[in-house]
Structures are given as structure tokens and as C-alpha cells.
Amino acid sequence: EPEVTQTPSHQVTQMGQEVILRCVPISNHLYFYWYRQILGQKVEFLVSFYNNEISEKSEIFDDQFSVERPDGSNFTLKIRSTKLEDSAMYFCASSETRSGNTIYFGEGSWLTVV
């Protein structure tokens, strides 16, 4: 069964450093997402991406964050100047075309900022 893959599974970074989280969405999917889950809290939407541009972003997704689809398969989330409160599980997800209604999640990248 096709799946969304994410790397790294776990990353520890120093406060103030830049982090890039990588994702390979399901191959025939056109909509891509990043979600965040701080430990013990609910999953929060960060950003959605379609046709090489952001289609929606939450208030969490400020100038510290950026997304990119550098080639035909990868979808990345960059976090600049990381803060302690950025420590969380980051989920990449994808869905089919406009008529698709199920979002499939990757296994997550656990980011620890120290």
C-alpha cells in the first residue's frame, strides 16, 4: 500500500539552528500538508500546498516556517532559528486530487530543540 514517508524520524537541534524536515508524499497525490503535535496536545494544522504554492496556512505558520517542493517527489518543511517551543512531532500528509477526501499521514518527525 502506498505510504507517506518522512525523514528524519527524530532530530535533536540546538536552539537557533535551522532544521529541514523531509517528506515523500504518495506519488499520485497533489495536495500536501504539514501538521504539528506538541507532546500531550492535539494535532494542529500548519500549512497546505498545492500546485507549487501554499493554499492555506495557520497562524502558527509564520515567517519562521517555509515549505518547498524542490523536485517531483520531495516536500520539505524548513524551520529557521528554532525555539524550544518548536519541539514537537511534525507530520507530513498528502491527499489525492480535489475530489479526494482522505488525508494520509506519514510516521512523523520528532523534533527536539535543546
Place this chain on the structure above:
Amino acid sequence: AQTVTQSQPEMSVQEAETVTLSCTYDTSESDYYLFWYKQPPSRQMILVIRQEAYKQQNATENRFSVNFQKAAKSFSLKISDSQLGDAAMYFCAYRSARSGGSNYKLTFGKGTLLTVNP
């Protein structure tokens, strides 16, 4: 804005028994999708079951079924013949079916932690 409420932070069930997890939501839309996701200790988000709001028939997937009450805006998950592997955090989620706007994101509840006792 849509909201999803899971009023049970924790639930427990005996192995082989049946348990029902509650979820209510608030929306002004008539067409939408509802989901239950399972998050085991590995923290992966696994789709359990999906319901289209325009369908009156409740969705079922093997031991998992839902009770979808559109008028009451209620979407509960029933797990039959509970197994130890069902132990996880369960999230209810809403997604609009409306074209354009914010129709592509999921809005999650806070989750219900299910414990299965042997």
C-alpha cells in the same frame, strides 16, 4: 470555524469487549467528511474509518463502526471485540467538502486515550 470535541480524555475496555468513543462537532456546513485516526505509542497517525456526511449509512471497517448522527452533530466510534493492539490515542477529525477556502485541512479533537485490559 469548525470545532471538534472529544469529551472523554481516557477510556478503558476489557479485551474482547466493546467500547464506544464519543465525538461531537460544530459546523454550519452541510457537506463534509469525518474521520477517526488512531495513534499508537509509535505516534504514527493511522486512518481507522471515514464517513461522508451525505451518506446516511454508518461506515464500518471490520471491528470498527461509527454511529453518525448528522442532526445531533455526533460521530462516535464503536470498537467491537477489543484487542490489545487497539490500545492507542484516538482522534476524531473533520474536513469540509466545500470547494475552495479552507476545505483541505483536517480539524482534530483533543483525543481519547484507550486502554485495553487483558
